[in-house]
Amino acid sequence: xxxxxxxxxxxxxxxxxxxxxxxxxxxxxxxxxxxxxxxxxxxxxxxxxxxxxxxxxxxxxxxxxxxxxxxxxxxxxxxxxxxxxxxxxxxxxxxxxxxxxxxxxxxxxxxxxxxxxxxxxxxxxxxxxxxxxxxxxxxxxxxxxxxxxxxxxxxxxxxxxxxxxxxxxxxxxxxxxxxxxxxxxxxxxxxxxxxxxxxxxxxxxxxxxxxxxxxxxxxxxxxxxxxxxxxxxxxxxxxxxxxxxxxxxxxxxxxxxxxxxxxxxxxxxxxxxxxxxxxxxxxxxxxxxxxxxxxxx
Amino acid sequence: xxxxxxxxxxxxxxxxxxxxxxxxxxxxxxxxxxxxxxxxxxxxxxxxxxxxxxxxxxxxxxxxxxxxxxxxxxxxxxxxxxxxxxxxxxxxxxxxxxxxxxxxxxxxxxxxxxxxxxxxxxxxxxxxxxxxxxxxxxxxxxxxxxxxxxxxxxxxxxxxxxxxxxxxxxxxxxxxxxxxxxxxxxxxxxxxxxxxxxxxxxxxxxxxxxxxxxxxxxxxxxxxxxxxxxxxxxxxxxxxxxxxxxxxxxxxxxxxxxxxxxxxxxxxxxxxxxxxx
Amino acid sequence: xxxxxxxxxxxxxxxxxxxxxxxxxxxxxxxxxxxxxxxxxxxxxxxxxxxxxxxxxxxxxxxxxxxxxxxxxxxxxxxxxxxxxxxxxxxxxxxxxxxxxxxxxxxxxxxxxxxxxxxxxxxxxxxxxxxxxxxxxxxxxxxxxxxxxxxxxxxxxxxxxxxxxxxxxxxxxxxxxxxxxxxxxxxxxxxxxxxxxxxxxxxxxxxxxxxxxxxxxxxxxxxxxxxxxxxxxxxxxxxxxxxxxxxxxxxxxxxxxxxxxxxxxxxxxxxxxxxxxxxxxxxxxxxxxxxxxxxxxxxxxxxxxxxxxxxxxxxxxxxxxxxxxxxxxxxxxxxxxxxxxxxxxxxxxxxxxxxxxxxxxxxxxxx
Numbered sequence: 001x002x003x004x005x006x007x008x009x010x011x012x013x014x015x016x017x018x019x020x021x022x023x024x025x026x027x028x029x030x031x032x033x034x035x036x037x038x039x040x041x042x043x044x045x046x047x048x049x050x051x052x053x054x055x056x057x058x059x060x061x062x063x064x065x066x067x068x069x070x071x072x073x074x075x076x077x078x079x080x081x082x083x084x085x086x087x088x089x090x091x092x093x094x095x096x097x098x099x100x101x102x103x104x105x106x107x108x109x110x111x112x113x114x115x116x117x118x119x120x121x122x123x124x125x126x127x128x129x130x131x132x133x134x135x136x137x138x139x140x141x142x143x144x145x146x147x148x149x150x151x152x153x154x155x156x157x158x159x160x161x162x163x164x165x166x167x168x169x170x171x172x173x174x175x176x177x178x179x180x181x182x183x184x185x186x187x188x189x190x191x192x193x194x195x196x197x198x199x200x201x202x203x204x205x206x207x208x209x210x211x212x213x214x215x216x217x218x219x220x221x222x223x224x225x226x227x228x229x230x231x232x233x234x235x236x237x238x239x240x241x242x243x244x245x246x247x248x249x250x251x252x253x254x255x256x257x258x259x260x261x262x263x264x265x266x267x268x269x270x271x272x273x274x275x276x277x278x279x280x281x282x283x284x285x286x287x288x289x290x291x292x293x294x295x296x297x
Numbered sequence: 298x299x300x301x302x303x304x305x306x307x308x309x310x311x312x313x314x315x316x317x318x319x320x321x322x323x324x325x326x327x328x329x330x331x332x333x334x335x336x337x338x339x340x341x342x343x344x345x346x347x348x349x350x351x352x353x354x355x356x357x358x359x360x361x362x363x364x365x366x367x368x369x370x371x372x373x374x375x376x377x378x379x380x381x382x383x384x385x386x387x388x389x390x391x392x393x394x395x396x397x398x399x400x401x402x403x404x405x406x407x408x409x410x411x412x413x414x415x416x417x418x419x420x421x422x423x424x425x426x427x428x429x430x431x432x433x434x435x436x437x438x439x440x441x442x443x444x445x446x447x448x449x450x451x452x453x454x455x456x457x458x459x460x461x462x463x464x465x466x467x468x469x470x471x472x473x474x475x476x477x478x479x480x481x482x483x484x485x486x487x488x489x490x491x492x493x494x495x496x497x498x499x500x501x502x503x504x505x506x507x508x509x510x511x512x513x514x515x516x517x518x519x520x521x522x523x524x525x526x527x528x529x530x531x532x533x534x535x536x537x538x539x540x541x542x543x544x545x546x547x548x549x550x551x552x553x554x555x556x557x558x559x560x561x562x563x564x565x566x567x568x569x570x571x572x573x574x
Numbered sequence: 575x576x577x578x579x580x581x582x583x584x585x586x587x588x589x590x591x592x593x594x595x596x597x598x599x600x601x602x603x604x605x606x607x608x609x610x611x612x613x614x615x616x617x618x619x620x621x622x623x624x625x626x627x628x629x630x631x632x633x634x635x636x637x638x639x640x641x642x643x644x645x646x647x648x649x650x651x652x653x654x655x656x657x658x659x660x661x662x663x664x665x666x667x668x669x670x671x672x673x674x675x676x677x678x679x680x681x682x683x684x685x686x687x688x689x690x691x692x693x694x695x696x697x698x699x700x701x702x703x704x705x706x707x708x709x710x711x712x713x714x715x716x717x718x719x720x721x722x723x724x725x726x727x728x729x730x731x732x733x734x735x736x737x738x739x740x741x742x743x744x745x746x747x748x749x750x751x752x753x754x755x756x757x758x759x760x761x762x763x764x765x766x767x768x769x770x771x772x773x774x775x776x777x778x779x780x781x782x783x784x785x786x787x788x789x790x791x792x793x794x795x796x797x798x799x800x801x802x803x804x805x806x807x808x809x810x811x812x813x814x815x816x817x818x819x820x821x822x823x824x825x826x827x828x829x830x831x832x833x834x835x836x837x838x839x840x841x842x843x844x845x846x847x848x849x850x851x852x853x854x855x856x857x858x859x860x861x862x863x864x865x866x867x868x869x870x871x872x873x874x875x876x877x878x879x880x881x882x883x884x885x886x887x888x889x890x891x892x893x894x895x896x897x898x899x900x901x902x903x904x905x906x907x908x909x910x911x912x913x914x915x916x917x918x919x920x921x922x923x924x925x926x927x928x929x930x931x932x933x934x935x936x937x938x939x940x941x
Contacts, residue, residue, distance in 0.1 A: 021393040028390035028409060031449065035442045036412060036420075039427035043419070046426055098321050101314050116563050120554065123566060125325060127500070128550045129507040131524050132543040135531070136328035139335055139343070139540060146331060146346050174325065182571075205303035207310040235416030237510040242528070252418040252510065259422060259514065269426070272419040283414060470660040472647040473625055474674035475725065484673075488664040 047269035068270035077254075077271075081278075084250045087165065088233035091172035095229050096222060098173075099180035104214070106181070107188045125178040134242045137171050142243070161247055168248050171239040176229040183228060187221025227286050234279055251275045329547070336540035343537065355541035365542070368526035371437070375522065376505040379444040383501045384494055387452030395460040409453045412446050420446055421514030436520025443511040448504050452497030455571055459493025495560040499553050500571065506549065578603040578761040579624075579729050584633035586619055593619040594630070595785035601729070606755055606762040608776025612808065613767055616785040621731055621765045625654050638728040648677070653722035653730040653760075658738055659714045661706035667717050668702035674725040692720040695754060712743050719751070723758055730755070730762040736771050748774055769809050773797065781805055803929060806850045813856070813899045815849040816931060826923065833895025838870045838923050844930035853902035855925035858889060861916035869920025877915045891919055
């Protein structure tokens with residue numbers, strides 16, 4: 001029998017598998033476009049509009065201006081920016097340093113039951129309402145909280161700015177630690193425990209082995225966890241609002257103030273866009289550094 | 298360094314670790330325990346622990362506040378509706394992204410996950426301005442839009458992870474046994490990604506129930522969510538009814554945890570793509 | 575001729591690589607064949623083409639007289655036993671077995687009986703309500719086999735059926751597999767890289783290398799008369815002696831090896847030849863005893879080392895000329911064959927396989 005070439009099925013304009021995929025994507029894409037992408041675009045536009053005091057929002061036919069962005073180049077805005085980043089970075093770092101040993105113990109030291117209990121606790125914390133966690137901290141350590149007598153006895157004024165900053169940090173830490181720990185579990189699981197064993201059989205004490213092997217190998221995961229924590233902390237709203245008592249303001253609180261107190265939508269929009277751009281910059285800078293180390297992201 | 302110093306160093310490390318772990322776990326848990334205790338405090342002011350007597354007065358006070366009941370009802374309705382939409386739309390999108398077969402798959406995947414990296418306030422403000430402009434003034438609809446946007450990525454992420462982690466040979470086995478692609482999807486693939494769907498749904502529900510940042514922009518005097526109502530109330534007068542509300546919300550979380558354990562199991566939870574680095 | 579399976583002129587490229595390069599074969603109804611070759615030789619691609627997961631670039635596949643080349647997997651009736659079983663974890667054993675029956679339109683009322691029939695066939699009666707995760711490896715394999723056979727397919731494909739099992743289990747299941755396949759009288763093709771698996775399960779062996787079938791025959795034919803150095807090395811252990819032909823007679827040739835050994839071997843046209851002798855065909859005895867009688871080819875040498883493998887032992891001998899030959903024989907305790915001992919080795923003419931020298935075929939990875 002002579003070889004027969006297989007006749008290929010008629011090629012459709014879009015082959016069937018791709019058509020099905022696009023059909024399945026359609027509702028999601030519709031939602032993304034209509035209530036995510038378009039509103040963000042609208043926000044950009046709004047930030048370029050002129051704000052007329054006394055009006056709610058901007059006039060429909062207002063001219064385009066960069067005034068709102070120029071307003072951001074003020075010390076007060078820079079102060080808020082600095083405050084946000086300072087506290088976020090500190091909380092993220094602290095959270096990471098606390099999460100890493102905890103994650104390590106869960107993976108390497110705990111029995112299966114202890115592991116399940118701990119993971120259960122962490123997941124519960126992640127699912128638990130941020131509002132609950134924030135007010136819990138306020139009730140425990142806040143200025144009218146039950147720790148008040150103790151603080152006064154130690155000479156700490158619970159209403160001082162310094163203490164309020166610490167409280168906001170604590171709030172961020174409380175939120176960031178469970179997420180970081182859970183993220184790092186995967187990282188540590190991927191590190192072969194026998195590497196540390198090898199180091200120790202070659203003479204290194206445990207702490208040196210970990211410093212020289214576990215930590216460097218976990219670095220990509222640590223960077224990722226840090227990014228996740230930073231992203232969360234920078235955009236925190238409830239924590240600074242409740243615990244900051246108006247003394248500590250984050251970027252998100254500024255946006256809300258512009259919106260609710262002053263009805264200066266264009267300015268609020270401008271701060272929003274600025275905040276978004278800054279967040280994206282931080283993310284891409286860090287993941288570039290991450291990738292630059294030769295690690296897979 | 299000699300063996301004694303090494304062992305000493307190890308012992309210090311070990312001790313420091315134990316101390317730090319204890320401190321951390323205490324830090325995470327203590328405020329919550331305190332809150333639970335205070336919720337049952339019989340005093341009408343915030344006094345030092347332990348409370349002299351227990352009572353349910355704060356729960357009664359909470360129940361007596363109309364806005365709490367209304368807010369809770371709205372919150373639950375929105376959370377449920379948003380979760381249902383998320384699971385349907387998100388699973389479809391994840392299945393499409395997993396199948397591939399079209400260009401720009403990576404970009405689309407990033408697009409679906411992008412609401413996670415946009416600050417919630419930005420989403421709230423943007424949506425408010427946009428929806429007002431196009432004439433959507435109904436509070437419930439606006440809230441629903443906001444909640445769907447911020448919760449959809451959770452479902453997409455977990456379902457995608459489930460799909461990526463499954464054994465594709467099972468689909469081939471189904472095909473060879475006589476199932477068409479569609480039959481194979483419904484009878485083999487879908488059951489396998491059930492855990493991803495449940496995990497995503499639980500997280501979507503929790504995020505929606507808890508949201509403050511987006512909701513604060515989108516509420517109106519007649520439609521508001523429970524967190525928003527609580528925040529305004531506490532700003533006006535801070536009392537222990539917040540502790541009672543906290544206990545209730547913790548109970549809701551406990552239910553969610555039970556659902557997760559039952560349908561997914563904690564040991565599998567980590568593979569669901571939520572905590573992927 | 576109504577063959578159960580016709581595979582004709584199949585070609586499949588992946589990029590620049592020809593995974594399957596003009597392969598043709600046929601399988602008679604009720605026959606079990608083995609497709610054997612090292613990894614990367616294209617046997618998996620052929621399996622996937624027959625099952626319907628890959629389309630060939632050229633060629634035709636027909637099963638039961640029907641041209642199935644353009645058909646989807648669910649439109650053919652091929653049974654497939656996956657290498658790691660691919661049992662549906664969310665279904666019971668019975669539901670797994672019933673899956674094919676349900677989707678091929680079997681009458682609902684007949685399904686439970688058929689499932690019971692299949693469970694009895696693989697000796698897993700009563701396991702119907704268990705889940706795959708609760709079964710051992712061997713049991714899972716039997717369920718996978720039952721599932722593949724339930725729909726009475728025109729061809730059953732077995733992908734490395736014994737590779738996932740440990741050695742002892744492998745032997746037990748090998749016998750069971752043969753028995754089950756015979757009981758249902760199905761046409762089957764075993765795809766494997768393990769020549770033991772191929773020779774024990776297949777009535778015919780197709781040896782593959784780099785996308786082509788290089789030899790076909792019964793297991794003993796391919797083992798005893800390999801057509802190339804690759805085939806000889808792949809089918810089992812082989813000793814090689816390079817030699818030059820000095821004289822030809824009817825059906826025989828006299829040759830002298832590099833090491834100066836004088837040998838009588840089966841006829842070969844080439845001048846320079848490679849002589850292959852299987853270790854089990856070499857007779858060995860201590861030098862001080864009477865030498866191997868009637869052995870045309872013999873040499874004296876010294877034992878280098880002895881490896882005890884249980885029932886058999888492998889003895890490495892260095893001849894006076896410098897050749898190192900591996901001898902395999904039944905293990906006999908206490909006959910004093912230790913390293914360093916002087917010995918005589920010998921082998922008959924028909925133990926030799928002569929091939930033209932340098933017949934390497936493509937470089938093959940021995941497994």
